[in-house]
Amino acid sequence: MSLERTLVILKPSAVQRGLIGEITTRFERKGLHLIGMKMMQLTDEILNEHYAHLSERPFFQRVKNSMMASPVVVCCYEGVDAIQIVRSMTGATNGRVAIPGTIRGDYSVSSQENIIHTSDSPKAALEEIARFFKPEELFEYKSCAQSFLYYQEEYQLI
Template identity: 85%
Template sequence: MSLEKTLVILKPSAVQRGLIGEVTSRFERKGLRLAGMKMMQLTDELLNEHYAHLAGKPFFQRVKESMMACPVVVCCYEGVDAVQIVRSMTGATNGRVAIPGTIRGDYCVSSQENIIHTSDSPKTAAEEVNRFFKPEELFEYKQCTLQHLYYEDEYKLV
């Protein structure tokens, strides 16, 4: 099994509240490998592409305005079943119903200002990673703790 990449966006609500370190440390402690990270100001054009599936919804403009309120931090994490792990750790979209112990369950009370965006499938993750990162912004390196995170038949060294 090879290692899977996934996208995480720490939204303006996370940046404004000073939660970047809190959130990223959870993924690191879990054992996911950080392959790329940068701060950027999202544009209307990029958000139109990223949230194209919401274009017909009445809240579409509000979502875009929220995501452009200040810079965001985009991250690419890697691991066995990384998409599913990140989604489980993130919790329900609405922070009011997210289970305590999840990122949203611990840090937010809103369905809109909900701290974090995560890819919802391996296919979407590949598209989103390519949307937000140039190839030279992603780094391949051997994680020295790999043999302590997985049994040797759970991963394939590249």
């Protein structure tokens, strides 16, 4: 159990379909602490860096084109085991097989236009948060609901 930060990108498919509020509400209701959020237009440069691990794949340009189709909303959430929580709430990459009740299971029917990107590990989260946020764009503040989200020992970790 550890306090973590994780990156969430609400992709053009979420922005164009008007799902920003629905998705952010799910994370807030779960108890994750939003510490950074902004809308931005992704560039070829940032996507080459973000998706470098896919650069040799035949669908690389298609993924980049999809991510540049409209602005995205990038968010940084914080909480105990936040990375795993967000990944569980997001569901399988392919929306057609994602379990109903997950974000992709409820809002996606595609493996590419799949609504959301989330960090998949603590290392990736650190790199991705630094890629999309300047330090001054992340806010450390105590939520008044914190003592109602965690029991005393968990709360002391924070």
